[in-house]
Amino acid sequence: MASDGLFRTGPRAASGSHPVVALAGNPNTGKSTVFNALTGLAQHTGNWPGKTVRTAWGTARHRGRLYTLVDLPGTYSLLAGSAEEEVASDFLCHGRPDATVVVADATALERNLNLVLQVLEVTGKVVVLLNLIDEARRKGYDIDVGVLAEGLGVPVVPAVARDGRGLPELMDTVAALCDGSLVTHPRPVVYPPDVEESLRRLEARLAGRLPRGAPLRWLAVRALCGDARVLRLLAGPAPPPGSPAPAGPAPPPGSPLPSPGFSPVVRPRPAVSRTSPETKRSAGP
Ligand SMILES: Nc1nc2c(ncn2[C@@H]2O[C@H](COP(=O)(O)OP(=O)(O)O)[C@@H](O)[C@H]2O)c(=O)[nH]1
Ligand SMILES: [Mg+2]
Known part of the structure; x- marks a missing residue:
């Protein structure tokens, strides 16, 4: 496993044109197990x-296509109370992942759904990997995945990541x-x-x-929770009336990761609901 300095330029830099997939989740939900199974030895770690x-970040191959996977630090929340939460939150808000996998522990669904709901306020391009299904079954839990x-x-996607079960279905969903x-x-x-x-x-x-496409509602939630960085942003000078919102162009492939803080690099949120349901597979209602 290569290390350190490489991470300074970030997964986005290494990804070229590959989609970037974030792995988020509470600690001990099997995130690194998923990451290791999908990336093998093609991994880097760093601060x-x-x-x-x-x-850690690395490259996964699925059906002939490469993906850059980013194993975010395990967190119970994105409300930036710790350095881990800040890193996970910043990457989801400003790192512009093409998809986010939230790995959830099927034996502690209620606690894990807190993070799932927070991630959904930041991005809609999410798949929940319901992991440790074997443990949940042992405890007598029967979770209706469809509901x-x-x-x-x-x-x-239900999974037993330790045995690799559910991971091909996960990557099919990520690809889609x-x-x-x-x-x-x-x-x-x-x-x-x-x-x-x-x-x-x-x-x-x-x-x-903020640039168009920034997760305004989520940042407003953070402001209400007292997030110092969002409050600082609100306390700063307002743009003159009538001036356009900052454009926030997406950086070219190979650009380094946005640094912590409110970098104006935010990819507009996809207009998922405007796509014709006739031509697209659809999840949820
Ligand atoms: N029983 C069971 N154990 C698992 C599964 N996936 C991961 N684990 C175990 O759960 C522990 C935590 O996994 P890890 O990948 O380090 O979790 P992380 O903290 O989210 O990165 C390890 O001992 C794994 O072997 C699973 O599907 N079933
Ligand atoms: Mg881990």
């Missing part, structure tokens, strides 16, 4: 730029998310009316300060 958080997928509005042939319809979390009103106002204030 996240400006952080002591170690992360879960319908409730979340994104695909759910990356090439746009699979359309998701994530269900938004609806907060109480006063919170929704605050979010709406914060989103409007953030919209003028």
Whole structure:
């Protein structure tokens, strides 16, 4: 496994034109097991730029196509209370992954769904890998994967990653998310009316300060939770009335990872709901 310095230029730099796939999840859900099974020896590790958080990234091949997988640090939340949460949140918000796999522990679904719902506020191009199905069965849990997928509005793939079970289906789903042939319809979390009103106002204030396509609602949630970096952004000077929002062009392939902080590099969120259901496979309602 190569190490360190390589990561300074980041997985995006190494990916060339390969789709970038983020692996997120609570600690001990089998994320590294999935990552190792899919990337084999084609891995690099290193510290996240400006952080002591170690992360791994590598290349997976599936049906003749290459993907760059990023094994994000395990977190229970994206609310940036720790360096790990900040790294995972920044990568999902600003690293522009083409798809995100949230590895969830089937034996502790309720706790794991907290992160799933947060990720869905950042990006819709998500597949949930429901791992440790063997342990869940041993405990007598029988999870209806179809109902879960319908409730979340994104695909759910059951797996026993330690035995490689479910991983080909995972990569088929990732491939379909990356090439746009699979359309998701994530269900938004609806907060109480006063919170929704605050979010709406914060989103409007953030919209003028961030590039089009930035996950405004999620950043507004973070502001309400007291995230210092979002609050700093809101406290900064507002752009003059009528001035266009920052363009935020996607960097060319080979650009380094965005550094921590609110880099204006955000790929517009895909308009998944506008794609014709006749021509695309669809997940969820
Ligand atoms: N029983 C069972 N154990 C698993 C499965 N996937 C991973 N593990 C084990 O769970 C532990 C944590 O896995 P790891 O990949 O390090 O989790 P991470 O912290 O999310 O990266 C390891 O001992 C794995 O061998 C699975 O599907 N079933
Ligand atoms: Mg791990």
